Amino acid sequence: QALHQGGGQVHSYSELLDESIQRRMQVEKELLVALDEGQLQVFLQSQVDMNGRVAGAEALVRWKHPVKGLITPGDFIPVAESCGLIVPLGDWMMEQVCLLLNDPRVQAQGCGLSVNVSTVQFRQPQFVDKVRDVLQRTGAPAQQLTLEVTESLLLNDVEGTIRKMVALRALGVQFALDDFGTGYSSLAYLMRLPIQEIKLDQAFIHDLAPMSEHSVLVQALLMVASSKDLRVVAEGVEQAAQAELLQAWEPSILCQGYLFSRPVLAQDWLLNPQLGMTS
Ligand code: C2E
Ligand code: MG
Ligand code: MG
Ligand code: MG
Numbered sequence: 001q002a003l004h005q006g007g008g009q010v011h012s013y014s015e016l017l018d019e020s021i022q023r024r025m026q027v028e029k030e031l032l033v034a035l036d037e038g039q040l041q042v043f044l045q046s047q048v049d050m051n052g053r054v055a056g057a058e059a060l061v062r063w064k065h066p067v068k069g070l071i072t073p074g075d076f077i078p079v080a081e082s083c084g085l086i087v088p089l090g091d092w093m094m095e096q097v098c099l100l101l102n103d104p105r106v107q108a109q110g111c112g113l114s115v116n117v118s119t120v121q122f123r124q125p126q127f128v129d130k131v132r133d134v135l136q137r138t139g140a141p142a143q144q145l146t147l148e149v150t151e152s153l154l155l156n157d158v159e160g161t162i163r164k165m166v167a168l169r170a171l172g173v174q175f176a177l178d179d180f181g182t183g184y185s186s187l188a189y190l191m192r193l194p195i196q197e198i199k200l201d202q203a204f205i206h207d208l209a210p211m212s213e214h215s216v217l218v219q220a221l222l223m224v225a226s227s228k229d230l231r232v233v234a235e236g237v238e239q240a241a242q243a244e245l246l247q248a249w250e251p252s253i254l255c256q257g258y259l260f261s262r263p264v265l266a267q268d269w270l271l272n273p274q275l276g277m278t279s
Contacts, residue, residue: 027079030065035088039064042096043263044113046273047233047254050247054273055254056112056233058148059097060263061089081120090121091130096266098140105270106144114146114176119153128167135171142172146197149175151183151190158192165194176233181221191228198225202236205257208245215245222250 034040041064044057063071080086097115100106106113121127135142147168153161165175176197177190181204200218208215225232234246237257246253 024079024082027076028083028085031063031076031080031085031089034063034065035085035092039066040089040092042093042100042266044100044266044269045256045263046261046269047114047256048260049254050251054109054111056114056146057269057273058114058256058263059093059100059116059266061093061116062263077118081118084120086118086120087124090116090118091134094131095134095138097145098134098138100266100270101140101144102138103270105273109273111273112144112146112174114148116178117147117149119150119155122149122153122161122164128164128171131168131173132171135173143174145172146174146176148178148199149193149195150178151180151185153193154185154189158189162192162194169194176231179235181217187224191224195230197231197233199233199235199256202257205234205236205238205242205246208242218246219249222253226250 041062043060043062045060046054047056047058049055061073061077063073063076065071077086080089093115094117097113101113124130131147134140135145169175174196175194176199177193177195178199179201180190180198182201198221200221204214204218204221206214208218222232224230231252231254232250233254233256234242235256237243237246237255237259239259242257243255243259246255
């Protein structure tokens, strides 16, 4: 079948498919080199309470490509997940975050650090052992480490997933449910997971005008969270008005977003965790 015809060029579906497969294979090949040669970097984005104190930060991976420059995770995490490289990438991130937790400046600030854990990574049979090992090896305070997981964990083997989370909780780590509200799981189902925090997805934060669909939903979710004693982090807070509303609804909420700070290179964040803060 001809998809596009112009200038005498005809691209068939299979040619286009080949192209996208080739692009993925290229990313895969380069990502292997990146892991080997230390091209990945840890960025941190602050999470701020209503008094402007930095209570924590989320670790976000960046790829400093020798030719293409800084690449954000949207362009390589999906490839890494489908080819399995997310496992060494995730191991590396976890180790880096544990090392950061030991930094005296993080200790002085008394804040926690969060790291994203892909469902592929979580599903490894030896994941619990790996987390135990990295905590032991680095001596990091487990209580200050939060693993961000998504509801795709619930797609299969719910009982096994819960058992594994309970085993990880026994090591002292905490769990946050990332991108909360964007999936299809029922709230009752989600609440079976042993989590300590929910992260409201930025899709809900954009429009919080009074009585808007999102504002009603966010207030309902805040009530559920408070009844379960869950910490709440709002993602993608860009405007002061958004932060003010959220803090009025839930004074203990933490805000993460460009209003307070963009993600910055971990080493720079350590020099000044308040970096980029407006207040
Ligand atoms: P996420 O875990 O939901 O992370 C939040 C994303 O929102 C980050 O994008 C962050 O830069 C962005 N963000 C924060 N505040 C604002 C804001 O005010 N406005 C806007 N427009 N965006 C904001 P980033 O760093 O590009 O990461 C995208 C996703 O890639 C993450 O979403 C996470 O799912 C994944 N990811 C990042 N690092 C890792 C990692 O080390 N491992 C795994 N498995 N996934 C990762
Ligand atoms: Mg996250
Ligand atoms: Mg998120
Ligand atoms: Mg996400």
